[in-house]
Amino acid sequence: MKFRVERDVLAEAVTWTARTLPTRPPAPVLAGIRIVASAEGVLTLSTFDYEVSARSEIAAEVSEAGEVLVSGRLLAEISRALPHKPVDVVLEGTKVTVTCGASRFTLLTMPVEDYPALPVMPATVGTISGDELTSAVAQVSVAASRDDTLPLLTGVRVEIEGERITLLATDRYRLALRELTWSPDRPDISEVALVRARTLSDVAKSLGSAGDVSVALATGAGVDLIGFEAGGRHTTSLLVDGDYPPVRRLFPDETPIHAVVPTQALLDATKRVALVAERNTPVRLSFTDGQVVLNAGQGDDAQASEALEALLVGEEISVAFNPTFLQDGLNALGTDFVRMSFTHPNKPVEFTGQESLEGDSLSHYRYLLVPIRFAS
Incomplete structure (x- = not known):
């Protein structure tokens, strides 16, 4: 040679x-x-x-x-x-x-x-914009579990229905859902695949800049395999085996209370306030008319607080979050404003994006975060 x-x-x-x-x-x-x-x-x-x-x-x-x-x-x-x-x-x-x-x-x-023979690339089932794939996977993979003892939850569930793809991931404490469109080879395609989040993230980052990405899939025929190809690069991965939990039902049907806050301002304030939060200590958000106050630390420990302008619709409410999980969700939104929708102080809170303070909520990306109970 x-x-x-x-x-x-x-x-x-x-x-x-x-x-x-x-x-x-x-x-x-x-x-x-x-x-x-x-x-x-x-x-x-x-x-x-x-x-x-x-x-x-x-x-x-x-x-x-x-x-x-x-x-x-x-x-x-x-x-x-x-x-x-x-x-x-x-x-x-x-x-x-x-x-x-x-x-x-x-x-x-x-x-x-x-050296073992490489698996044969499955049949192509459609193509997707590399940039959109990279963005969507990044938004969802933040919620996937890093605990390998729970292999099902280390995956991203990919649901394909015609021209729509839905990505889902959860680690039991948060749940992320992202919907996007693509170009399927068959308009009536209906498939479900569970892909390791680490693998999917790596593929999306490495192939996303190559233009359109071809997606290949083989399920129910012995070896369940997903493949991606772009710019002369091909990668395949075995699918995670098992039944993913029915997580969609965790999203609330109705949310009588919601608050809208500038995303970057809330993210920056969370980072500052969390500096005094010991490990596993939450950051508390108290929403009243016109503002939200962030607090961390209590008793004889170091403490911090910061107030931000906020739009509140409904009753006043206080909720506490793991600061890292809160920052992950805010970083993933990619919009100027975040809408936080509540049902109860101890029930999961839904995060969606908004382009303006009083605009419509964007539902293509939803981040659900379980609050931490705190003594009132």
Whole structure:
């Protein structure tokens, strides 16, 4: 195997492909990145850990076709450190020589015959704007659980109905829902998939800038798999198995009380007040006509308070939140104003965005946060 490729092209492709490499691979070969150079001048780089696969295709001047398996993380570090000159890669026996300008590296190879075959990309079911996918996944994934002992809740539930996709995630203390439109291959498509939040976030961030993203899906036929492709990059992931809890019913049907506050002002005030909040200590929000007062700390501990202008519709109400969860929701909104809709001080509060103080609530993104009970 022998080929030449531009340094930036190689570094970008290796870095993207190697991002899914497992920290603790179950087999040594799974720490490798497989490189296949074809006589047609295409270089294919791939990784696979039995759950997530990544494959990138780039153009190269291939003198001798072949394939090799080398340490993925090491190759990524080397490719990023190379000078900005063409890179020559040659396989000589059991070693690979990487030459770039005056730099020369020799890497040991791994047994490529022991590397597992990548899963076949499922059939494409539609396309979606990369920018919108990135935004939607970021808004929802904040609510997914990080606790691997509850694998179901570490996923994002993807519901596809015709031209509408709904993303849902919860960690039992908060719930995020985002609706968006896409271009399905079949107008009557109806599918549900549970995708690991970490995987979906990584895909959305890495493919979002490549324009439209093709979505592939296979369910109910042995191996349940989701795939994404954009700009010559392909990735697949096994779906999380199990029945996701019926979380939609947690959103209240009616909210007799709501308050509207400038989002950034509330976010900044929460950060300041939370400085005195000890671990697991809430920030308390007291809404009265025309304002909201934030308080944290009590008794002999450090204390902080701050008042902001707010529009209140309905009775006065006080509620307390985990400050980190509150900040996550406010950061995810992406609107100038936040509407907080209440049913009771101890019942979940629904956060939605508004473009103006007295405008309509935007329902495409909803963040539900369970308050912390406090002594009155």
